[in-house]
Amino acid sequence: MSKVMVVTSGKGGVGKTTSSASLGAALAQAGQNVVLVDFDVGLRNLDLVMGAERRVVFDLVNVVQGDAKLPQALIRDKRVETLYLLPASQTRDKDALTEEGVGRVIAELRERFDWIVCDSPAGIEKGAQLAMRFADIAVVVTNPEVSSVRDSDRIIGMLDSKTLRAETGERLEKHLLLTRYDAARATKGEMMKVEDILEILAIPLLGIVAESPDVLTASNVGSPVTLHNPASAAARSYTDAARRLMGESVAINTPAEKRGLMSRLFGRKAAAA
Amino acid sequence: MSILNFFSRNRSSAPVAKDRLQLLLAHERVLSGRPDLAAVLQKEILAVIAKHIPIDQDKVVVKLDRGAKVSTLEIDIEMPDEVIAQG
Numbered sequence: 001m002s003k004v005m006v007v008t009s010g011k012g013g014v015g016k017t018t019s020s021a022s023l024g025a026a027l028a029q030a031g032q033n034v035v036l037v038d039f040d041v042g043l044r045n046l047d048l049v050m051g052a053e054r055r056v057v058f059d060l061v062n063v064v065q066g067d068a069k070l071p072q073a074l075i076r077d078k079r080v081e082t083l084y085l086l087p088a089s090q091t092r093d094k095d096a097l098t099e100e101g102v103g104r105v106i107a108e109l110r111e112r113f114d115w116i117v118c119d120s121p122a123g124i125e126k127g128a129q130l131a132m133r134f135a136d137i138a139v140v141v142t143n144p145e146v147s148s149v150r151d152s153d154r155i156i157g158m159l160d161s162k163t164l165r166a167e168t169g170e171r172l173e174k175h176l177l178l179t180r181y182d183a184a185r186a187t188k189g190e191m192m193k194v195e196d197i198l199e200i201l202a203i204p205l206l207g208i209v210a211e212s213p214d215v216l217t218a219s220n221v222g223s224p225v226t227l228h229n230p231a232s233a234a235a236r237s238y239t240d241a242a243r244r245l246m247g248e249s250v251a252i253n254t255p256a257e258k259r260g261l262m263s264r265l266f267g268r269k270a271a272a273a
Numbered sequence: 274m275s276i277l278n279f280f281s282r283n284r285s286s287a288p289v290a291k292d293r294l295q296l297l298l299a300h301e302r303v304l305s306g307r308p309d310l311a312a313v314l315q316k317e318i319l320a321v322i323a324k325h326i327p328i329d330q331d332k333v334v335v336k337l338d339r340g341a342k343v344s345t346l347e348i349d350i351e352m353p354d355e356v357i358a359q360g
């Protein structure tokens with residue numbers, strides 16, 4: 001059974017593209033057939049994060065408009081053989097995608113893949129609506145910060161009203177993925193608490209990904225963090241989240257503050273010295 | 274992962290990012306406003322071949338690798354023997 005999963009948020013810069021790449025790669029590393037679909041028409045970035053930017057010939061718009069066949073537009077990952085990318089177009093024409101066309105492409109992808117991961121553009125306009133339209137599962141990416149939580153609430157409302165599943169009265173699975181979580185600031189009480197965000201948004205938690213330089217390094221070299229540095233905390237958070245998506249029950253760890261070696265060895269004495 | 278790799282991992286990624294971006298942007302700036310040459314080429318090449326033998330579009334694989342000095346466009350077309358015989 002294929003699953004269409006939208007990675008969405010409302011707000012930009014919260015980690016949708018990073019999470020699409022990392023969750024998709026983690027699912028593929030677990031043996032699933034995965035395609036990542038970039039819906040950010042005009043501002044494609046998933047190709048860069050995946051390190052496939054030099055290999056793009058055709059894109060989602062070409063396939064929707066019939067200028068290319070799906071197999072010609074799919075780019076196979078060089079590291080994981082069950083992982084594919086369908087890039088977004090760089091066209092400035094925002095009406096390049098139609099609901100009917102996207103529906104056709106998604107139906108075709110469903111025949112080939114276990115997971116169709118749709119990386120949503122920011123905002124609540126047509127692009128974001130098309131990305132979520134055919135979803136069975138939604139991953140709402142949120143940062144522990146007021147404006148991000150507010151936008152996530154808007155998006156959850158749209159998931160409950162504008163998707164095909166909502167309209168036909170079918171259940172759409174929704175998950176919260178907290179990203180760019182800064183443990184040091186959480187300890188100091190400078191950042192919203194996980195429990196508070198969960199209480200406000202009232203959807204189940206899929207995972208917590210800490211703010212981490214490993215994520216930046218991975219995107220610099222064009223690799224999802226789960227492939228580039230699988231042992232890193234960020235990669236492990238994404239790998240665990242992917243396992244939860246596959247139905248495994250894995251405990252969720254709240255990232256703890258990383259203390260320096262000295263303070264860990266000597267406790268408070270070193271800190272006070 | 275080697276120890277060297279471990280220590281160089283974070284420091285060495287920024288230059289990689291710069292190289293990747295320069296290459297990509299050089300291509301994108303040239304291409305903005307006109308259709309991608311690779312896409313046009315593949316379309317016309319296929320049209321020429323289709324004059325001689327029927328092509329199943331779903332069996333055509335197009336691969337591109339953009340480089341700083343040279344790019345390669347690879348078009349794999351499956352040609353079943355009976356189709357060639359007919360053509």
Ligand SMILES: Nc1ncnc2c1ncn2[C@@H]1O[C@H](COP(=O)(O)OP(=O)(O)O)[C@@H](O)[C@H]1O
Pocket residue numbers: 009011012013014015016017018019045122179180181209210211212213215216219234
């Ligand atoms: N866990 C993280 N730690 C550090 N930086 C991150 C993390 N997640 C995302 N980022 C960075 O945040 C920026 C925005 O991420 P991106 O995935 O492009 O967001 P979106 O797709 O929601 O706009 C990027 O520079 C990315 O590298």
Ligand SMILES: [Mg+2]
Pocket residue numbers: 016017018040045120121
């Ligand atoms: Mg994005």
